[in-house]
Amino acid sequence: MANNVAAAGVPAFGEGEGWQGIVGDWSSDKQTFPVPWGKAMMWIFLLSDTFIFSCFLTSYMKVRISTTIPWPNASEVFGLDVFGVSVPLLLIAIMTFVLISSSGTMAMAVNFGYRRDKKKTVALMLATAAFGAMFVGMQAFEWTKLISDGVRPWGNPWGAAQFGSSFFMITGFHGLHVSAGVIYLLVVARRVANGFYDQKGNYDMVEISGLYWHFVDLVWVFIFAFFYLW
Numbered sequence: 001m002a003n004n005v006a007a008a009g010v011p012a013f014g015e016g017e018g019w020q021g022i023v024g025d026w027s028s029d030k031q032t033f034p035v036p037w038g039k040a041m042m043w044i045f046l047l048s049d050t051f052i053f054s055c056f057l058t059s060y061m062k063v064r065i066s067t068t069i070p071w072p073n074a075s076e077v078f079g080l081d082v083f084g085v086s087v088p089l090l091l092i093a094i095m096t097f098v099l100i101s102s103s104g105t106m107a108m109a110v111n112f113g114y115r116r117d118k119k120k121t122v123a124l125m126l127a128t129a130a131f132g133a134m135f136v137g138m139q140a141f142e143w144t145k146l147i148s149d150g151v152r153p154w155g156n157p158w159g160a161a162q163f164g165s166s167f168f169m170i171t172g173f174h175g176l177h178v179s180a181g182v183i184y185l186l187v188v189a190r191r192v193a194n195g196f197y198d199q200k201g202n203y204d205m206v207e208i209s210g211l212y213w214h215f216v217d218l219v220w221v222f223i224f225a226f227f228y229l230w
Contacts, residue, residue: 036202036204036208038204038205038208039204039207039208039211042208042211042212043211046211046212046215049177049215050215052173053173053174053219053222056169056170056173057170057222057223057226060166060170060226060227061226063162063166064160064162064166064230067160067162069159069160069161070159070160071159071160071163072156072158072159072160072163073158074088074089074227074228074229074230075088075089076088076158077146077151077158077163078091078092078142078228089228091138091141091142092142092224092228094138095135095138095139095142096220096221096224098131098134098135098138099131099132099135099178099216099217099220100217100221101131102127102128102131102132102135102213102217103213103214103217105124105125105127105128105131106124106125106128106185106209106210106213106214107210107214108120108124109121109124109125109128109206109210110206110207110210112124113192113203113206113207114203114206114207116198116203118192118193118195121189121192121203121206122189122192122193125185125186125188125189125192125206125209126185126186126189128185128213129182129185129186129189132178132179132181132182132185132213133182135178136175136178136179136182139171139175139178142171143168143171146167151163151164151167152164153165153168166227167227170223170227171223171227174216174219174220174223177216177219178216181209181212181213181216184209184212185209185213188205188206188209191205192206
């Protein structure tokens with residue numbers, strides 16, 4: 001790059017005065033913080049996704065505060081019967097434990113990725129994807145149970161009609177992210193296994209996929225707090 005700049009008659013970095021110096025500095029292709037483009041683009045995507053989830057949760061809070069009809073009791077709506085005893089939020093607690101645990105396996109996968117330990121990296125990424133698939137499966141069970149109990153986007157048997165639309169929109173959008181993340185992790189794990197990233201010379205993609213997965217887990221913490229505990 002420097003040779004091309006010199007050949008074009010543009011001053012090199014730090015050379016020249018006035019406008020020539022400015023042109024030389026900008027043409028030198030220097031980076032203050034050397035961040036891979038893939039990681040930078042993932043951060044930008046996650047920032048945009050943060051705005052979307054923030055709008056969803058803010059709208060949910062506004063709807064819940066402004067409605068004059070009592071909001072359904074989450075402990076009753078999301079309870080499960082175990083040996084004839086209703087246990088509030090049992091399924092949701094298990095789902096949360098599974099998803100938070102997946103962050104641990106993903107963090108270890110990134111660690112072993114940078115150590116170039118392919119077997120452990122692949123195994124941990126597959127474990128993370130399995131946790132994600134378990135979460136989506138439990139969420140599908142949760143949806144099925146609520147639909148069979150009469151919950152619809154336009155109404156439900158327990159109170160405010162907005163409950164159904166809020167629930168399906170927020171949890172459905174998050175579930176879509178988890179499902180996409182499971183596919184994403186499987187693709188990256190396969191590439192790690194077949195040596196694709198050895199040819200590239202780095203395992204940055206493992207960390208980038210980890211950023212996405214940690215974001216999905218973090219969003220669930222807010223959904224759990226706002227939707228199930230409030």
